[in-house]
């Protein structure tokens with residue numbers, strides 16, 4: 001990411017997905033094409049019930065997923081510009 005890039009903003013939706021906005025890339029699973037290339041906004045599933053993971057397909061509503069909105073807003077500049085480190089990614093199932 002360069003300084004000219006849009007910052008990435010991740011917004012947890014109450015009882016729903018994580019909205020990701022900005023200049024982001026989603027690392028592909030081994031043997032699969034990149035997810036959402038060129039998109040500036042995506043909704044990532046956090047209920048674990050989507051039929052099109054890692055994207056949200058609205059299934060969270062059908063299963064009654066509950067996750068409150070965060071109490072505090074995110075800091076203006078939460079992380080320095082750098083390439084993601086493999087250690088940053090959560091393990092499957094987290």
Ligand code: FES
Pocket residue numbers: 016017018044045046047048049050051055056057058059060061
């Ligand atoms: S958060 Fe929408 S399908 Fe999981």
